[in-house]
Amino acid sequence: GAGVSQSPSNKVTEKGKDVELRCDPISGHTALYWYRQSLGQGLEFLIYFQGNSAPDKSGLPSDRFSAERTGGSVSTLTIQRTQQEDSAVYLCASSNKGLLMNTEAFFGQGTRLTVV
Amino acid sequence: DAKTTQPPSMDCAEGRAANLPCNHSTISGNEYVYWYRQIHSQGPQYIIHGLKNNETNEMASLIITEDRKSSTLILPHATLRDTAVYYCIVRTSGTYKYIFGTGTRLKVLA
Numbered sequence A: 001g002a003g004v005s006q007s008p009s010n011k012v013t014e015k016g017k018d019v020e021l022r023c024d025p026i027s028g029h030t031a032l033y034w035y036r037q038s039l040g041q042g043l044e045f046l047i048y049f050q051g052n053s054a055p056d057k058s059g060l061p062s063d064r065f066s067a068e069r070t071g072g073s074v075s076t077l078t079i080q081r082t083q084q085e086d087s088a089v090y091l092c093a094s095s096n097k098g099l100l101m102n103t104e105a106f107f108g109q110g111t112r113l114t115v116v
Numbered sequence B: 001d002a003k004t005t006q007p008p009s010m011d012c013a014e015g016r017a018a019n020l021p022c023n024h025s026t027i028s029g030n031e032y033v034y035w036y037r038q039i040h041s042q043g044p045q046y047i048i049h050g051l052k053n054n055e056t057n058e059m060a061s062l063i064i065t066e067d068r069k070s071s072t073l074i075l076p077h078a079t080l081r082d083t084a085v086y087y088c089i090v091r092t093s094g095t096y097k098y099i100f101g102t103g104t105r106l107k108v109l110a
Helices: none
Strands: A005-007 A010-013 A019-024 A031-037 A044-050 A065-069 A075-079 A088-095 A111-115 B009-013 B018-023 B033-038 B045-050 B061-064 B070-075 B084-090 B104-109
Touching (some): A005 A088, A010 A019, A019 A088, A044 A075, A075 A088, B009 B018, B018 B104, B070 B084
Parallel strands (some): B009 B104
Antiparallel strands (some): A019 A075, A088 A111, B018 B070, B033 B045, B033 B084, B061 B070
């Protein structure tokens, strides 16, 4: 596709339910990132994938959060037993491995998650 | 943890140059400085990046001091559509990770 695509754009869920957020990166991009942005706050790094390397999960806030990237393309961020503090915009980005790794990341429009 | 320091907010008159400063005093020799912006309700948008030389593209110019401890993003002729939060980021060496700070909220005034 032309850009990073995220779905759904909006998700309202009840506290305690599980949710899955999807990210379709730009075709051919080997790096994929997930960030979270709470209302009025900056971006909080969650996880990133680079090719076949082990993902960097250092930003995941708890074991209720997990992510996978199948076939080096589409990624799914799963939040189990959602809590109200999980309400935020979840942003996905991808980038291409370039010379010296100095390439820019392209962000999707995000999924706005509301836990009620 | 963010490696950069930016003023929380700035105003700029429409048509004037907007100069957004950033301090990154602990930057190491192989770390790049990146600038992104986030317009309300959208995902962040790449603007420009550099290592030690000044850079210019169709959106902006990036001026990096000789000691690389600070930089300035220049929007030469700010428009109302440039109102956004501007993030200065130092790319973590050896990884693809971007660590976003709190950014500068630029408001362009008519």
